[in-house]
Amino acid sequence: MRDLRKNGRTEQRTTEPRTPMPLPFVEEQLPNGLKIVIEIMPHVKSAACGFLVRTGARDETPALAGVSHFLEHMCFKGTPRRTWRDISVEFDEMGSHYNAFTSKSRTFYHGWVRAGDIERQTGLLADMMQSALPPDEFDMEKGVILEEIAMSNDQLEQLAYHLLHEKVFAGGPMAWPVLGYEETVRALTREQMREYFLRRYVPDNMIFIAAGNLDASQTVAAVKRLCDGWTPRGVTGNGVRTPPAFHRGTAVRQVERFNQQAILLAFPAASARDEQQEESAALAAILGGENSRFYWNIVQTGIAPRASVWHEDYEDCGLMILYGIGDPENAEKLAEAMQREAIEITTKGVTEQEVQRVRNKRRTQLAAEAEAPYYRLLQIMDDVDYRGHPRTIEERLERVNRVTADSIAACLKRFPITDDGYFVSVGPRDWPPV
């Protein structure tokens, strides 16, 4: 175990969250490569834990599009020791808030319980990582996935989001939706999934994370007991991934059954590991968060009911996505307004007052995170997966405090949002002409 907390204290201000704070991180790695990261939060009554598997859509081949997500469902369907019923009953016997999600680059299984149940939940989650992929359940679950795809296809925002990624990351595995396509999911066999599972669900490609009011040595001992026998395969998620190329252009998908038109503009942005990641996040907040330029100059001028900006970051790439949804006849006005704001913030920069607002809100957000093990779990997962180490709340606050108007200007210079990005339009109008 080693203490990752920095010795030096950051400047204390009255507006910083002062008490109570978690204790230092505990970090270990088993001989088979499984990483363990634990944060003790003595001031809470609950605890959360999860297994991160560094596998997602970007680790699939085109023919296997959707296998990571389908596999996530199958991990709830049975192990050599438990049936699907045993798994769900045991989670519910603890009253856990539990779930799993799959993204382009990771799959995370997690649960949040009363502190006394953390070891039991750890055992259950560890067992799920040794899924039997029960053959009898495979076709049944395939039906569930196809229903999920149908549900996603009925949502305008999902269609627009998928089209954007399909175009921006064309030709690579970041292009297809995490759910896969109806055709690839239908064609997928259990044998193909099993081969993928054996290759990716290995301890040297996984991280166990826990946060809350727990005993670190007991938790580490439990993980060792449960996972020591897992066999490594020399997989390193980072090593086999290639940074995706960013494509520029325009794509339109006319879908007449929708009332609204969705407009998305995407530009390359800082990756999660980039030194300017925090600047990118601050820029997104100033341009398109609450009380932002988009809010006052697009929404509150009546151009569109929804307009926002978010920074989507991965380990090796990032996107700045400008988003708006509104009446189709306003599509030109909406797109112009989004581009106008991008030009304005690039040419004139942001003000120190805008930056200070971001800092102030982040302080409250971090204070709220400090009281909720589940929120901490998700943040630690993000830090450990993308940055290689967990960050304390003070470290993150200190980094936010270093964002300035000048550093955001430097970020905009490096990652411009005024040149040709990718423009996507989805809705009843076949606009703009391509």
Added chain:
Amino acid sequence: MSQLIHRHLSCGIEFAAEVLPGRPTAALEIRVLAGAAHDPADRLGLARLVEETLDKGTTRRSGRELLDAFDAIGAQRSSATGRDTTAFGCVCLPEFLPQAIELHAEMLRTPTFPEEACRVAIDLAVQELSALEDDPQALTDKLMDRQAYGPFLGRHPLGEKETLQQIRRADIVRHWQTTFSAGRLLVSVAGPVDPERVADCLEKCFAGFGSPQSNGREAQPLVFSAVRTHHPKELEQEHIGICYPGVPVTHADYPVERVLIGVLAGGMSGRLFTEVREKQGLVYWVGAWHEHPRNAGMIHLGASSTPENADKTYRTLLREVDRLSDDLLESEVDRAIVGITARTETRGDITRAHCSELAADLFHYGHPVPIAKKLAAVQAVTVPAVKRYLAEHPRDRLSVVTLGPRALAADAGGE
């Protein structure tokens, strides 16, 4: 240990606080006893327009200046218009709670409702109604509410296009004048707070804000319609909404109903998830929940599936409710009780959750109820109690809405 305080302030506010020492945040919720049910019939959408325009300027600050002032204390704000109330929530660092209260008072008491902001809010509400048509789940909920809750509680907060077009700034101002007063405010706070100081702050900030007389506490009528309607829409899935009357939060059987909902949908081992999704693969989403306007309750079942699976999904949903009377297991009840208890306790680490619980208590009971007391009532529920509930509250009158490419089969049953 936490400490609960409840007080009627002389300014008219009903105030409750839960003192949680050592917490890093404080939470505030102000509920105004005026929601969509209080809208004039020819001006539906008015309560939400008041909510939307309150922060667009005060006698002291412009809208931007007001939001900047909230940002200066790092306030995480939220607001929502519901059936019977309009709620304003805020999470901040504890030392900023007095400023958060002062800013809310400024916003609620001295809004200027700029003409242009009102025009834009009305226009955006019309656009939001159009956007709602693109969200099948939200649209199903809207259709279900209108059908099952009747002309008052069944209103959607956005209103209707025709009624929105009738609304002018003067209507928004008049509605605010009519429905916003200290006597209609329920205020709850939670965190490391000094309740006396908070009460003093509220007295100072809200003294003379309209009538201090308690008002807006009458229940709006729930007019239930047991009908099945289909709303054709080009979609890949059919959305199914079912509901039938339950009991109010204040009813002695409310804890039993909580357990019943837990048995049906408390987790992946719940009846609906098990029977509809795990055993048959008919859906991705299936759920059961209950909603509670003042002095009323409604049990909801919902799912979405491709049209070829819709009839089977519908029949399974009803079958599972029906057979509970015959084969409910003690282990299911025990799991539901543990689920409610454990999830309440884990959420208890979040200060905001305590504040929301207090706000709901003030609304339904008129006073805070210790969480331990509510959980004790749940923990006392038994299999016979659930079966008695099912016998006394049968699902013999159903309101059913389907949205999608085709209606349920005529013999799908249910009514």
